[in-house]
Amino acid sequence: MSFLLSVLLSLLVSILGGLYLLGAFRRRRPGEPPLDRGLIPWFGHVLDFRRDTVKFLQKMNEKHGDMFTVQISGLYFHFLMDPLSFGAVVKEARTKLDFTRFSQQMVIRSFGYHPIEEDHKLLQASSNKYLTGDGLVVMTQAMTSNLQNLMLHSVGTEKDENEWKEDTLFNFSYNIVFRAGYLSLFGNETVKSAGSLEKAKEKDRIQSDELFYEFRKFDKLFPRLAYGVLPPKEKMEAERLKRLFSSILSVQNVNQKENISGWISVQQQERAANGMKESMQDRYMFLLLWASQGNTGPSAFWLLLFLIKHPDAMKAIRKEVEEVLKETGQEVKRGGPLINLTRDMLLKTPVLDSAVEESLRLKAANNIARGVRQDMTLKLADGREYNLREGDIVALFPHAAIQMDPSIHPDPQTFKYDRFLTPEGTKKTDFYKNGKKVKYYNMPWGAGVSMCPGRFFATNELKQFVFLMLAYFDFELKNPEEEIPSIDPTRWGFGTIHPTRDVQFKYRLRF
Numbered sequence: 409m410s411f412l413l414s415v416l417l418s419l420l421v422s423i424l425g426g427l428y429l430l431g432a433f434r435r436r437r438p439g440e441p442p443l444d445r446g447l448i449p450w451f452g453h454v455l456d457f458r459r460d461t462v463k464f465l466q467k468m469n470e471k472h473g474d475m476f477t478v479q480i481s482g483l484y485f486h487f488l489m490d491p492l493s494f495g496a497v498v499k500e501a502r503t504k505l506d507f508t509r510f511s512q513q514m515v516i517r518s519f520g521y522h523p524i525e526e527d528h529k530l531l532q533a534s535s536n537k538y539l540t541g542d543g544l545v546v547m548t549q550a551m552t553s554n555l556q557n558l559m560l561h562s563v564g565t566e567k568d569e570n571e572w573k574e575d576t577l578f579n580f581s582y583n584i585v586f587r588a589g590y591l592s593l594f595g596n597e598t599v600k601s602a603g604s605l606e607k608a609k610e611k612d613r614i615q616s617d618e619l620f621y622e623f624r625k626f627d628k629l630f631p632r633l634a635y636g637v638l639p640p641k642e643k644m645e646a647e648r649l650k651r652l653f654s655s656i657l658s659v660q661n662v663n664q665k666e667n668i669s670g671w672i673s674v675q676q677q678e679r680a681a682n683g684m685k686e687s688m689q690d691r692y693m694f695l696l697l698w699a700s701q702g703n704t705g706p707s708a709f710w711l712l713l714f715l716i717k718h719p720d721a722m723k724a725i726r727k728e729v730e731e732v733l734k735e736t737g738q739e740v741k742r743g744g745p746l747i748n749l750t751r752d753m754l755l756k757t758p759v760l761d762s763a764v765e766e767s768l769r770l771k772a773a774n775n776i777a778r779g780v781r782q783d784m785t786l787k788l789a790d791g792r793e794y795n796l797r798e799g800d801i802v803a804l805f806p807h808a809a810i811q812m813d814p815s816i817h818p819d820p821q822t823f824k825y826d827r828f829l830t831p832e833g834t835k836k837t838d839f840y841k842n843g844k845k846v847k848y849y850n851m852p853w854g855a856g857v858s859m860c861p862g863r864f865f866a867t868n869e870l871k872q873f874v875f876l877m878l879a880y881f882d883f884e885l886k887n888p889e890e891e892i893p894s895i896d897p898t899r900w901g902f903g904t905i906h907p908t909r910d911v912q913f914k915y916r917l918r919f
């Protein structure tokens with residue numbers, strides 16, 4: 409009897425110990441946000457969160473208010489939904505809220521790259537130097553020339569014809585913008601090795617196209633890879649793709665190219681100088697490819713689709729494009745030179761700027777996460793205070809909390825190309841909630857220390873693509889009545905969302 413009792417007691421202790429480790433006994437302490445652990449120990453709300461993050465957060469917001477704590481795969485996330493309080497998180501000292509811990513785990517799992525202490529400093533320095541100011545002028549020139557190679561290579565040859573061509577818009581936009589961005593950052597085939605400039609350009613077209621299709625395979629696996637829930641077969645495929653990209657983008661291969669951007673070459677050299685193994689440097693190159701190309705193509709798709717579906721927007725931007733061309737003495741005509749689209753020209757397009765910002769407001773949906781490094785108190789804008797525990801995570805989801813808030817952006821589901829324009833035609837930055845000015849009124853690039861370092865280049869890429877499409881092509885949907893596709897909810901939190909299906913369109917040269 410006593411033996412049976414001790415077996416039962418040990419079993420009970422093990423179960424209770426297990427449940428404790430799984431977080432089943434965590435209770436809300438005084439001053440903490442409302443706690444909602446979910447029904448499944450340790451996993452908590454992971455299923456609902458992954459299935460549709462926005463729906464889940466809206467449900468929790470209604471139930472618990474502006475700040476609440478949920479358990480997701482063993483971690484406790486404090487979601488803050490009050491846009492006026494975002495500054496308290498974004499500006500908090502790194503000794504209290506740190507962005508590296510959470511992102512490092514994701515980077516190791518998804519890319520096999522083991523971050524080093526200096527990573528962030530090196531990335532910021534090279535991004536400031538090569539992706540802004542004079543560096544951006546150089547990058548814009550490289551992008552123009554690569555876009556010309558991909559979009560206009562047959563203009564002026566016997567293949568040059570102005571028949572309608574058909575394609576699918578997501579694939580078309582992602583393909584062109586990915587390849588042009590990749591070539592601008594990672595360099596071009598050398599004329600010497602290809603034999604002539606034409607052959608080098610052709611090799612760039614072929615090789616970047618092959619790379620795009622492999623990238624898309626990885627792209628589709630990415631959300632589940634990042635969550636660590638890929639089944640074995642797909643996990644093996646992800647591993648194969650990682651190896652493939654690390655080899656294509658290896659130090660040795662990239663160094664065979666010319667016109668490699670300073671952003672890539674300097675980051676490579678600095679890691680080598682830091683004593684990093686070459687194989688790890690190669691993985692870092694893949695991480696940079698992913699960060700730089702994973703969002704821009706899908707963003708280009710949404711922008712172009714919105715313009716097609718909103719003829720007033722298309723007309724206003726086409727007018728702006730024509731004015732900029734006229735001002736710089738350039739004309740798109742049969743047999744004439746290709747237009748040289750420069751950084752200066754892109755500074756004269758406020759309407760296009762507003763349309764880019766509006767399409768990102770609607771479709772960019774990243775998660776901003778900060779690890780709590782010590783027990784602390786977070787003060788919200790209205791004076792409320794919440795205690796947070798070391799080891800937890802503070803999370804912002806600006807798409808739900810800001811970008812779709814009807815009190816900040818009236819009629820938030822509708823694309824309004826001039827939403828970010830003042831009546832005088834300049835950039836609008838005044839947005840209000842409950843009479844108070846909202847500083848973070850659109851956050852496609854994140855914020856604070858982890859804000860996207862490529863945002864100026866990315867904006868230029870989108871504008872260059874649309875500018876050239878408008879200058880050179882007529883384009884329309886194959887079925888003009890076709891609705892804008894819904895979004896794939898499994899990609900919430902991973903940057904620009906993807907559509908659930910592609911859209912048929914047709915295009916032809918305008919002259």
Ligand code: HEM
Pocket residue numbers: 528531539696699700701703704707772774775776777852853854855857858859860861862863865866867903904
């Ligand atoms: C429309 C296109 C793009 C969007 C919407 C976008 C958005 C973002 C977002 C939301 C983050 C994370 C911010 C955070 O965690 O707070 C990020 C990080 C990053 N982005 Fe972008 N991005 C785009 C294009 C680019 C481009 C073109 C480049 C480089 C040329 C780039 C390089 C990076 C890098 C390196 C990081 C990691 C930053 C870090 O760890 O500190 N991105 N981006």
